[in-house]
Amino acid sequence: MANKAAPDSSRRSERSRRAIFDAALTLVGEVGYDKLTIEGIASRAGVGKQTIYRWWPSKAAVLLDAFTEGVDEYEGLPDTGDLAADLKFVLRATADEFNDPAFQAPYRALAAAGANDEELSRTFLARLMEPGTRVYVDRLRAAQETGEVAADIDVRIAVEMLLSPFSQRWLMRTGELTYDFVDTLVDQVLRGVRPRG
Amino acid sequence: MANKAAPDSSRRSERSRRAIFDAALTLVGEVGYDKLTIEGIASRAGVGKQTIYRWWPSKAAVLLDAFTEGVDEYEGLPDTGDLAADLKFVLRATADEFNDPAFQAPYRALAAAGANDEELSRTFLARLMEPGTRVYVDRLRAAQETGEVAADIDVRIAVEMLLSPFSQRWLMRTGELTYDFVDTLVDQVLRGVRPRG
Amino acid sequence: MANKAAPDSSRRSERSRRAIFDAALTLVGEVGYDKLTIEGIASRAGVGKQTIYRWWPSKAAVLLDAFTEGVDEYEGLPDTGDLAADLKFVLRATADEFNDPAFQAPYRALAAAGANDEELSRTFLARLMEPGTRVYVDRLRAAQETGEVAADIDVRIAVEMLLSPFSQRWLMRTGELTYDFVDTLVDQVLRGVRPRG
Amino acid sequence: MANKAAPDSSRRSERSRRAIFDAALTLVGEVGYDKLTIEGIASRAGVGKQTIYRWWPSKAAVLLDAFTEGVDEYEGLPDTGDLAADLKFVLRATADEFNDPAFQAPYRALAAAGANDEELSRTFLARLMEPGTRVYVDRLRAAQETGEVAADIDVRIAVEMLLSPFSQRWLMRTGELTYDFVDTLVDQVLRGVRPRG
């Protein structure tokens, strides 16, 4: 993703843009989302407030862009032929990522802000969640064709059964994201998804 | 729940307490959580600001109490012997509830506030989510004893496979909460949970 | 004048009011009227901006009150029987006052602000200029009765002939306010005002 | 005056210069001096801000030039032999001019700005006030030679006795500039200035 997010104007200062992103991400980690202020970002970035207001409508939008900037293109899931192993491998890696404190503050803040702001939510989903989800859908559909997954399964919902418990635990702090949890989750989901017989 | 939230002090004005709850719930619907203010609540309720600060530490706490006040005791799930039917029945009812606009604003606001505030999150979970979750866990455990559910299933995770996709869709607006969705979800979860044979 | 300017409200903080006046007068001397800011006054006075905005509509109004607070009741002119001597005595004293740097900044600022703000101008005139003018008018009228001043003289205009050149020199910096100037001015005005014959 | 204010550079755009003057004079009438902004002038004139900053140091300077541009060369006072008549004639004309609304806003603004800005004040006096004053001084001196005015009169101060009450009334709004006022003023000043007999 990112790095093609060309400035909206040829006049725009790339230097300021970067400084704002850095400041926003640093500050959200230091003081939390609620105490993150546009003034704080501006002053930390050595930038006039207007420069932020000129290009973003809200602190959430700044944070979203800042966060997006740092996220790499999503690659497809591995396909070793062993569906369970593939899913466990990727979900374990994702668990590691979500357990990284530097990642938590901005992502959690954005998810929460999205709950109250439908517009922001749409962008958040389209830019961060949807691409992440699609690779799972694709992998399961592939598995459906090889017969690893039953034909009458609703793949989208199967993916939700896999990813939502994961996201929910993390977002609402209802549980730890351990490898054990991930493995059991994958196993129980696949159990319901495999062809019977 | 509710109705045991006795005044903390005999001196406390019940009338003010109700007025504050009413104002908070009305306002969160009207202006949204971010623009909900203590001053606004106080003035709408015809109450001094101090009366709010005296009894609650934050607007989130007010809202949580206000919301809790209106929620009824959770009853156990029905047990007709048909697990799928029981789950679909209750989840459909819950979908109706979550689709009610009056319910959405405060609940969504609390869920989001919880994401950024660990302390609030704990209360939110303990007061609203945990009781709701437990009845499912209980019902599945009962089913495990009758053999409807395999013995080696992690019931807690099974419940998450059922409820998280539901919550997630609603909270993040990733999809509609239709009866179709609920039914398919229940079916696919149970498929993975039933004893093999 | 002043010292009866009771707080507009029993709740009002006298301490803040004084601090604001002190800060305003000090600052207008230090940085000049144009660079005098509400924010600067508030911060120097150790007071919230709102406390200023609550009680005054503009920095000019603050300054006017601050200045007024320090000005004493105007007393009548002396009447030694020698009109010229009396006028010279008082005008010389006034010249000294107007040559005092601490007095200049706020007074000049107010006079200038009044030129562009009709509302402010009215208060400025009523509170500061009119009382100062009246004592001259009274003295001349008294002189008219003793026959020192001709009966057909327009006393108001005579006073303007005396005071306006004085004010104008000072305000527009068109000349110095020396004792010589004052004496000559009094002499030439009285020459035109005395009964002929 | 005017029409010799040649462009400082041959490259300079006459068109922009005029547009800036027009905009400045129009705007000062519309919004007043305090709310007159460089940005506003530039945008109204269809000109870049830099074009203003390139040629003038402040909005006061722009306004002063704009105003000066429209003022004609001062001519000497008429000398019909009747000093009182000559003075009344010219002062009445000046009263008409000062009562013209289009004239008031910029002139008042400049006078006020001059009170707080010594540098500006000097230019304002030299360009607008001094030439206006000199013609009166000249006329009175001529009268002194013909014996219409006593030899021991300080002519400069006599002129101030004539013009300052006039300016002061207008600038501070302490009175109307009527023909009656002008006539009485001239009469009372001349009374004090004529040789005694």
Next chain:
DNA sequence: ACCTAAACGAGACGGTACGTCATGTCTTTTT
């Protein structure tokens, strides 16, 4: 007729101050 350097329009930039709003604390008066 071309070339070049200035002046130009546009407008982004780092700042300062604006006037408003809400915070959480406090004091005064009423119930």
Next chain:
DNA sequence: AAAAAGACATGACGTACCGTCTCGTTTAGGT
């Protein structure tokens, strides 16, 4: 003693201008 009312110091909001600084684009002269 709790409550309504509301002043207070604090601090962020989002806006308006400041004066400086590039950007292309006219537009005069000088060649």
